[in-house]
Amino acid sequence: MKRGGPLEGVRVVELTKVWAGPYTGKQLAFLGAEVIRVESLGSLDVTRVYGVDDINNAPGFKAVNPQKLSVQIDMKTEAGIKLLLDLLAEADVVVENLRPGAVTRLGLGYEQVKAVNPDIVYVSMGMYGSEGPLSYQTGYAPCFAALGGLSSLVGYEGEAPTGMNIRYADSTFGTTAAFATTVALLHRRRTGEGQFIDVSAVESMTSMIGDAVMDFTLNGKVAACDGNRHAEMAPHGVFPCQDGEWISIAVTDNVAWQRLVNAMQAPELAEYASLADRKAREDELEARVSAWTSTQKAESLAEQLQQCGVAASKSLSSLDLIANQQLWLRRFYQQVSDQHGQSRSILGPSWKMSRMASVVDDAPALGQHNDYVLGEILGLTEQQQQELAAAGVTR
The missing domain is CATH 3.40.50.10540 (Crotonobetainyl-coa:carnitine coa-transferase; domain 1)
Incomplete structure (x- = not known):
């Protein structure tokens, strides 16, 4: 055939x-x-x-x-x-x-x-x-x-x-x-x-993992575990929500960071305008984001963040994946x-x-x-x- x-x-x-x-x-x-x-x-x-x-x-x-x-x-x-x-x-x-x-x-x-x-x-x-x-x-x-x-x-x-x-x-x-x-x-x-x-x-x-291999080859640096963090994005991770669910959020650039700050209604965080600033205070920022997401529903929060230009998705279970209409339509x-x-x-x-x-x-x-x-x-x-x-x- x-x-x-x-x-x-x-x-x-x-x-x-x-x-x-x-x-x-x-x-x-x-x-x-x-x-x-x-x-x-x-x-x-x-x-x-x-x-x-x-x-x-x-x-x-x-x-x-x-x-x-x-x-x-x-x-x-x-x-x-x-x-x-x-x-x-x-x-x-x-x-x-x-x-x-x-x-x-x-x-x-x-x-x-x-x-x-x-x-x-x-x-x-x-x-x-x-x-x-x-x-x-x-x-x-x-x-x-x-x-x-x-x-x-x-x-x-x-x-x-x-x-x-x-x-x-x-x-x-x-x-x-x-x-x-x-x-x-x-x-x-x-x-x-x-x-x-x-x-x-x-x-x-x-x-x-070419980046890790080259970093060791050129600089002698041995890469270590860093959870869900990313060298070129911050915050970047998975954060708790209501009902035991989780949401993944990736702040890809300074514009996305400002949008996340606005969504959180936390203007005091706007001072961390550069990636270097955010990486230097990553523990603190992740704690602040977690405190905020833990009061939200994962699915509705993901939709809110996507609409304002922040990369986010509810962490999906197997049942969530099977029921996802967009995956079926695509x-x-x-x-x-x-x-x-x-x-x-x-x-x-x-x-x-x-x-x-x-x-x-x-x-x-x-x-x-x-x-x-x-x-x-x-x-x-x-x-x-x-x-x-x-x-x-x-x-």
Whole structure:
């Protein structure tokens, strides 16, 4: 089915597990690519099985695999590897985030795949990448965030780091790989050359804190936890409101500060006209803002501040997010159909563009697209498919 989008006509084969690798495929699918997950009953993704009875109705798997196809190929068999190489010969991109060295041992390394498809864009995702003294190590999102330096910055001033939401690491790593893939595809369109893309999770995380890294490199200064504060904005934080709710406020410049002073009806604070003044008295200012917000309703206060030009938002719970009409109107949430034709809501693409791809399908059932991949793409007859299934190669 034609879905439009800038990557319409691009075929991606996914040899991925858990979250970061599948998230790369998710972004590419949302851009219009045909993304084929290679799976097998004997080596199921943990997100298909963890805490559920139905491998085709696992929330974790569904969250990161909408608009993809699923084909069963057992990569532990010689026949399965041959079949997979045939599929890769028909692909534009392959994405893998298996354990270090696994694809090469299987006969699916870059040089081996390049031999059957010289202009393939081969995307390899590892904690430390595929080269260097630590490239043998494997890890998950908490490792990415910690080793990349982010976790050490998440916490309150004067206290030990508290860490961060682990999915930030996986989704950021996955998005980095997706971006690199699109750049490589553009390069291939211009030159006809494929590429090997080596993406490091740790390096991806470190790129998110370039200011802290450069401050240490140039000045020897080690960044410390500072809560919700911001070097170029003050006040900048989350403040208590009535009924146990909270509001985030970010004073972006001196004009916004004067507007906040007016909203607070606190003319005595106007003397802190510059950022330097406000940063020097930040504890005092935050206490004053908190005393004021604690007497207000978060939602109405956020609307009041937005109307007068101060960046503010009520801190939203999961229920608040789902009920937010603006997010629905902006198609942050979209409806897709599962393998039974039932409709469900998903988080849609996080972007708007003139050539949007339609997103219509839920995450696939295991092997849901065997007939299409094995029959239409690879040209196998029904009898050949039955023989492969009976031999355990395609299940």
